[in-house]
Amino acid sequence: MAVPDYQTFMRPLLLLAADGMEHGINNAIGELAEQFHLSDEDRSQLLPSGLGTVLANRVSWAKTYLMKAGALEKTRRAHFRITDRGKDLLREHPDGINSQILRKFPEFIAFQQPLDERSGDRKTAAADGSQSNEAPPETPEEAIERAENEITRALQENLLSRIHELSPAFFERLVVDLIVAMGYGGSREYVAQAIGKSGDQGIDGIVNEDVLGLDRVYIQAKRYAADNVIGREQIQQFAGALVGHAASKGVFFTTSTFSRTATEYAQKVPQRIILIDGKMLTKLMVQYNVGVRRERSVELKRVDFDYFEDISD
Numbered sequence: 001m002a003v004p005d006y007q008t009f010m011r012p013l014l015l016l017a018a019d020g021m022e023h024g025i026n027n028a029i030g031e032l033a034e035q036f037h038l039s040d041e042d043r044s045q046l047l048p049s050g051l052g053t054v055l056a057n058r059v060s061w062a063k064t065y066l067m068k069a070g071a072l073e074k075t076r077r078a079h080f081r082i083t084d085r086g087k088d089l090l091r092e093h094p095d096g097i098n099s100q101i102l103r104k105f106p107e108f109i110a111f112q113q114p115l116d117e118r119s120g121d122r123k124t125a126a127a128d129g130s131q132s133n134e135a136p137p138e139t140p141e142e143a144i145e146r147a148e149n150e151i152t153r154a155l156q157e158n159l160l161s162r163i164h165e166l167s168p169a170f171f172e173r174l175v176v177d178l179i180v181a182m183g184y185g186g187s188r189e190y191v192a193q194a195i196g197k198s199g200d201q202g203i204d205g206i207v208n209e210d211v212l213g214l215d216r217v218y219i220q221a222k223r224y225a226a227d228n229v230i231g232r233e234q235i236q237q238f239a240g241a242l243v244g245h246a247a248s249k250g251v252f253f254t255t256s257t258f259s260r261t262a263t264e265y266a267q268k269v270p271q272r273i274i275l276i277d278g279k280m281l282t283k284l285m286v287q288y289n290v291g292v293r294r295e296r297s298v299e300l301k302r303v304d305f306d307y308f309e310d311i312s313d
Contacts, residue, residue, distance in 0.1 A: 001036065001037065001038065001042070002042065003036075003038060003042050003045060003054045003055050003058060004036060004058070005058060005137045005138065006057075006058040006059070006061040006062045006065070006138075006139050007062070007096075007097075007098040007099060007137070008096070009032060009058055009059050009062035010062045010065065010066060010096070010097040010098065011089075011090070011093065011096050011097040012032055012035060012036075013028060013032065013059065013062050013063060013066065013072075014066060014071060014072070014082060014086050014089060014090055014097065015090060016028055016031060016032070017072065017080065017081060017082040017086065018082055018086075018087065018090060020081065020082060021081070022075045022076075022079050022080070022081050023079065023080060023081070024078055024079050025059070025060060025063060025078045025079070025080070026078065028059060028063070029055060029056050029059045029060075032055075032059055033055060038055065042055065043055055047141060047142070047145060048145040048148075048149060049141070049145055054142075057139055057141055057142070058139055061139040061140070063080060065099060065102060065108070066086065066097075066102070067080065068102075068107060068108050068111040069085070069102040069105045069107060069108040069111075070083060070085045070086075070105055070107050070108075071083060071085050071086035071089050071102075072086055085105075089101070099112075141300075144298070144300075152286060155282075155286060155292065156279065156282035156283060156285075156286060157282075159282040159285055159286075159291060159292070160226075160255060160278050160279075160281075160282050162291075163223065163255055163278075164223070164225065164226070164255060167223075168223045171221060171223035171255065172204065172205075172221050174285075174290065174291065175205075175219065175221045175253050176205075177290050177291075178281075178284060178285060178288060178290045179207055179219070181288035181289065181290050182284070182288055184207050184208070184209060184217065204219050204220050204221045205218070205219035205221070206218055206219070207219060209249070215249070216247065216249070217249045217250065217251060218241070218242055218245060218247045218249065218250040218251075219250070219251055219253065220238050220241075220250065220251070220252045220253065221253045221254075222234075222252075222253070222254045222255075222256075223254070223255050224254055224255055224256040225255075225256060226255070226256055226257070226278065227256070228256045229256060229257050229258065229259050230252070230254050230256060230257065230258045230259065230262055230275075230277075231259045231261065231262050232259065232261040232262045232264075232265045234252075234262070235252065235258070235262045235265050235266050235273065235275070236265060238250060238252055238273065239265075239266075239269045239271055239273060242271045242273070243271070247271065248270075248271050248272060249271065249272045249273075250271060250272070250273045250274070251273075251274045251276060252266075252273065252274070252275050252276065253276045253281060254275075254276070254277055254278065254281075255278045255281065256277065256278055257277045257278065257279075258275050258277055262275070263275060
């Protein structure tokens with residue numbers, strides 16, 4: 001089964017601590033994974049950022065919410081124990097506990113309120129002055145990463161639309177800029193001399209893979225409409241061009257997509273051929289800041305526990 005959301009973990013986590021003993025969060029994560037029969041794949045599933053697993057993130061937030069509601073108490077770093085309030089919650093809610101139930105405790109409401117509301121400068125959360133009591137199914141990190149993915153996806157679509165509006169010559173220049181930004185070819189001037197100069201046997205450009213030119217990558221760049229799918233025949237021609245140049249590596253850039261047979265063929269030929277479709281192209285453009293500019297950065301910080309080590313003890 002998939003990893004449950006953080007609210008689903010709330011009652012099982014409380015139940016795990018119902019013996020009144022101290023429990024460590026890492027052991028709790030392992031025990032809950034067993035209880036929910038999570039596979040190794042489920043347990044190792046990473047957050048989109050790659051900073052931690054989905055399982056650990058959701059169990060940890062379940063623990064945080066329960067602590068803010070006074071159902072669990074911290075005993076020492078990464079360890080907790082159930083409180084009398086937590087025991088009451090277990091008795092009163094045998095079918096499950098969620099954030100809506102925790103909102104009956106003023107400590108939890110205060111935790112969820114923005115800082116300006118806690119200080120008395122209350123602002124309405126909606127145009128009619130109402131505030132939603134519905135708890136989101138995702139943790140704060142997951143909400144941030146989902147929003148980031150949606151923004152990035154819209155940006156990639158806009159980039160591709162803009163590229164289609166411009167000339168094939170512009171697309172070749174874009175490929176040059178991307179190659180240089182990725183660390184190939186040395187300087188833009190050198191790569192620019194290579195792109196579009198050879199023009200024979202299906203090769204649009206030649207790029208040095210290292211600064212000494214000991215190894216070379218051959219480039220094909222085709223700006224096609226989204227519905228103009230690159231087929232096996234074109235990849236076959238590109239592979240033949242590589243053979244004609246005694247080359248072992250090639251990259252085929254396009255603004256459209258590759259057919260399944262084209263992808264399968266590229267994987268079977270002796271030469272190493274990388275296929276970059278429109279989706280991957282715009283992903284690389286965003287990653288290497290080609291054709292985009294930074295508008296705003298969000299920096300997430302966590303407690304530096306090493307700083308709080310008391311060396312005087």
